[in-house]
Amino acid sequence: MxxxxxxxxxxxxxxxxxxxxxxxxxxxxxxxxxxxxxxxxxxxxxxxxxxxxxxxxxxxxxxxGKEYHPSEELPTDILDLKRLLKLYRNNGIENPSILRVEDLNSLSASDLAFLDKMVKLYLDKDKVAKK
CATH class of the missing domain: 1.10.260.40 (lambda repressor-like DNA-binding domains)
Incomplete structure (x- = not known):
């Protein structure tokens, strides 16, 4: 030691x-x-x-010689999910549907791809509008 x-x-x-x-x-x-x-x-x-x-x-x-910070040990995708959840909560949405796996389990692969594409399009539209 x-x-x-x-x-x-x-x-x-x-x-x-x-x-x-x-x-x-x-x-x-x-x-x-x-x-x-x-x-x-x-x-x-x-x-x-x-x-x-x-x-x-x-x-x-x-x-x-250093304090333990659990978030340093988490994979990037889990950190991203934690940041996303915090973003929702900071905006008053406590239990966002997009993050409830049990709700998304019933969607087909094409439904999930469509949902992902819609979110991406919306975010891209928002980026363009801000320029």
Missing amino acids: KGLGQRLENLRERSDYKQKEISALLGFTTNVYGMYEREERTPSLETLVKLADFFHVSVDYLLR
Whole structure:
């Protein structure tokens, strides 16, 4: 867990604690926290959770040095759908028909192609009008 010790040290210094104080506050034996900072000892998962809670950061931050953002892990098409849903909701449409798969399942391939073409034509018309 390279870098964990440095992150712990930075968090401790920002919080204005001494190593022994954190050990005592979290119920560790004396100097255990210092061993974590020096990376002489690896904290258990339970201890990582305690440390993350204590410093108000995520375990992911302690381990990897960055906060976890689930949207970074999603494929582009899913991100596009999430953005589209947000666009609808921002415009007062909570449950758009175009995104309800159960409603679209009954459409044939030609119906779906027609629907897609109509949306594309409408969007293209809107782009031309704005020029």
